[in-house]
Structures are given as structure tokens and as C-alpha cells.
Amino acid sequence: MEDIFVGLIGFGTIGTGVIKLLRENEELIRKRLGARFVIKKIADVDIETTRPVTVEREILTTDVNDILTDPEISIVVELVGGYTHAKTFVLEAIHGGKHVVTANKALIATYGNEIFDAADDEKVNIGFEASVGGTIPIIKTLKESLAGNNIESVFGIMNGTCNYILTRMTKDGKDFASALKDAQDLGFAEADPTFDIEAVDTAHKLAIILSLSYGKRVVLDDIYREGISEISWQDIEFAGELGYTIKLLAIAIRRGDTIEARIHPTMIPFDHILASVNGNFNAFHLIGDASDSVFLYGQGAGMMPTASAVVGDMIDISRDIMAGIWRRVPLRSYKKDRIEDINLLEMDDVSTNYYFRFSAVDRPGVLSAISGILGSYNIGISSVIQKEIKLDRDAVPLVITTYKAREKDVQMALEEIDKLDIVFGKTTLIRIEDDALR
Ligand code: HSE
Numbered sequence: 001m002e003d004i005f006v007g008l009i010g011f012g013t014i015g016t017g018v019i020k021l022l023r024e025n026e027e028l029i030r031k032r033l034g035a036r037f038v039i040k041k042i043a044d045v046d047i048e049t050t051r052p053v054t055v056e057r058e059i060l061t062t063d064v065n066d067i068l069t070d071p072e073i074s075i076v077v078e079l080v081g082g083y084t085h086a087k088t089f090v091l092e093a094i095h096g097g098k099h100v101v102t103a104n105k106a107l108i109a110t111y112g113n114e115i116f117d118a119a120d121d122e123k124v125n126i127g128f129e130a131s132v133g134g135t136i137p138i139i140k141t142l143k144e145s146l147a148g149n150n151i152e153s154v155f156g157i158m159n160g161t162c163n164y165i166l167t168r169m170t171k172d173g174k175d176f177a178s179a180l181k182d183a184q185d186l187g188f189a190e191a192d193p194t195f196d197i198e199a200v201d202t203a204h205k206l207a208i209i210l211s212l213s214y215g216k217r218v219v220l221d222d223i224y225r226e227g228i229s230e231i232s233w234q235d236i237e238f239a240g241e242l243g244y245t246i247k248l249l250a251i252a253i254r255r256g257d258t259i260e261a262r263i264h265p266t267m268i269p270f271d272h273i274l275a276s277v278n279g280n281f282n283a284f285h286l287i288g289d290a291s292d293s294v295f296l297y298g299q300g301a302g303m304m305p306t307a308s309a310v311v312g313d314m315i316d317i318s319r320d321i322m323a324g325i326w327r328r329v330p331l332r333s334y335k336k337d338r339i340e341d342i343n344l345l346e347m348d349d350v351s352t353n354y355y356f357r358f359s360a361v362d363r364p365g366v367l368s369a370i371s372g373i374l375g376s377y378n379i380g381i382s383s384v385i386q387k388e389i390k391l392d393r394d395a396v397p398l399v400i401t402t403y404k405a406r407e408k409d410v411q412m413a414l415e416e417i418d419k420l421d422i423v424f425g426k427t428t429l430i431r432i433e434d435d436a437l438r
Helices: 013-024 026-033 084-095 105-122 138-145 160-172 176-185 200-214 233-242 303-322 366-376 407-417
Strands: 002-009 035-043 075-078 099-102 151-157 244-255 258-269 281-288 292-299 351-361 381-386 395-402 423-432
Touching (some): 002 013, 002 303, 013 026, 013 303, 026 035, 026 303, 035 303, 075 084, 075 303, 084 105, 105 200, 138 281, 138 292, 151 200, 160 176, 160 233, 160 244, 233 381, 233 395, 351 366, 351 407, 366 381, 366 407, 407 423
Parallel strands (some): 002 075, 075 099
Antiparallel strands (some): 351 423
């Protein structure tokens, strides 16, 4: 039986999971692959700390060159994370003629084009299924299963930390700070949660999805994003009254030659399948022009779920190696010479439905002043809720939802409304997705 020699860079949680999975399912993998994985070296800056799996001392090294310069190693698994060292290791592996498997979304979202071009030049493969949605086979679905479709839209819950926090706020009535603390105590959120709660992590994942769905080069900072730190329990309660639940949604919609891409807290109807995705789970709702709806759900992180995606990529690449092919499927799903720069719809030109929560004085004429301004910007009101609960300065919460309106008009209207002396503070705006989600 053929041996496939592997070098693992990064012996943290996922690296440990990969070793564990290769051991536990060794016989099964041999039966499916017809070859045996041999972990020849594991490189990490810390080779002293005891891991939940034991490996022979002699395969551990602190020198990554023991892997990158070993001619026998054909697959390098990069599980270091971050941009700098990981990028150097991955490019050196590629230039050394080695295939690479990585779980590093930041690296692929930021330097994917450079890495993929280098891999094409060197005729090696890159597996990055674990970079988006952890265990969920979203990359393979886009590159292979749905390759015959125009991807009309992708709506995704791509960050388990945010989904956990929003779920606790919704189900247990917690405020943001205490739901975040719970997430940190359970290890779902980092000590510094900025990347997750401000939607940077989700932007990395959406950038990769856009590139594969539409064959485009994407500039990460061009994707509109808003995190969840401003969501209050009041908004969650009002959303419930209106028949919605709030999720941090990553959205990609094909609009002719332009692509609409945005990430923000979004109200979605209770009865949409994405509304039932709770806790730290991730999910993707895709619509292809032929396939119609496709729904993928699973763990977006964690030791064994992520290891599952990494080992799946190792098997995939090894099958090509054994078939004498360096790579069968293009890295970005499209042929290299057909990749173009993305043409993103400006956020100002996006049209959707809106929820506004004003803190307004409770007296005659207030509603007509607000609705007058909304009307002057062509924003139609679909519902109004006003509660008699007194807030600070005798204000009451006034909630208005709208028919489809243009973002630029909404922003201009709110700027004008927020200057009225009958309205206190900055108005809360949450976008509602109804008809695009089917
Ligand atoms: N921090 C991410 C999340 C997992 O909370 O979903 C890794 O992408």
C-alpha cells in the first residue's frame, strides 16, 4: 500500500484533532483511499506541552524547514493561523512542489489570489474547505456540486460566536454583555472578541464565498459589514413581536453583472430555515438557478468538526496524487484566465426592508413629523408599534418597519429625523430580509 507523507505545521487544537482523527479512522481511511497517511513531522513553537494525543518525540520539531525542505513530504497541513508566518510557510511549501491544506480563512481571504496563482504555476493543489463553515462542505458544494448553476444568492450564518450570543439574547432575554461573557466562559468567544462580533471573521468567509460563487477577485474591505455589538434586548423583543428573529447574516445576491454583498444583523422571518439555526452552529442557504434552495448546516468550528474538513481535503488531494493528476478542480472554481475583478453594488444602492427604533417624545404630531420625512425620501411605512414604556427623558420607543427602500434614502432620512428635538439619540436601524429569502 502506498504511503503519503504529510507535514503538519501548528500543533494546537485543530492539529491535535487531525492526528486523533487519522488514528481513530485509520483503517476506514485506508479502505477509502487505498493509501496510508504517514505524519512525518509536526512543527510548532511549543513541542513541550502535553497534548490530548501522544506522538513519537522524534517527529516533533520547532523548525518548520524540517517539513518544507523534506522531499518525501507531499502534503503540508498549515494550521498556524494569522497572515504573516502562515503566508510564508504556505508559499514556501507551494514553491517546494508540495500540496497544501489549510483552515486559515484570513490567509485565503487576504492573499488567496497570490497563493492560488503560485499553486497554479507550481502545479500543486490547495485544500481550504475548513476555512469557511468549519466542517460544512460549502467549498466543495460551490466548486463541484453546484458547478452547473448560476448562484443566485447565498445567505449564511458564518460566525458561531455571534450566533451563540444572539441565541442567548433571544431565548434567555440576556443583554449583549452577559451573553458575550457566557460565550467567553464556554470557549466560543476569544478574550478579545472584536474579530467575531464586529464581523471581520464573517467578512473573510464571505470574501471566499464570493470568489468561488462568481469567479471574482474580491477586496475584503469593499464588503460592507456591521457587527452585533449594538443589538439590544429591546430590538430582539420587537423583532419577535413582528415575527422575526435577528441573525448576523452574510449576504451575496447576483444582480445581473453586479453582486450585492453585505454583512449585518438582519431580521429574518421565524419560519425561514435559517431562523432555526441556533447556538454556535453555522448554516448556508444557497439558491442556484437550476438547483433552487440548498441548505447546509453544521459546526463552524471546534477540534473534530474542523479536523473532519482538513482530513477530507487531505484525502481529496491524495486521490488526485494517486490518479497521477496534480489537480482536477480549479482552485476558485473558474478557470484561471476567466477570473475577473468583482463589481460590487454600492451599499447606498442596496434596496431592502428596514426596522427603525426611535426614542421619541410621546405627544401628538410626533408620528406625523417622522412619517413625513420618511415619505419625502420615498420610504413607505409597513407597520408602526408604539409602547407606553417611558425611557430616559420621558421618551418612548417608537418602532417603524418599511417597505423596500433604498439605503441612501434611508440614511438621509434618518439623518434628518435624528436632528428633530422630538427624537433622542441615534435611531436604531436593522435591515429586514423577507422576499429575497425564500
Ligand atoms: N471564530 C469563529 C466563529 C470560528 O466564532 O465562528 C472560526 O472561524
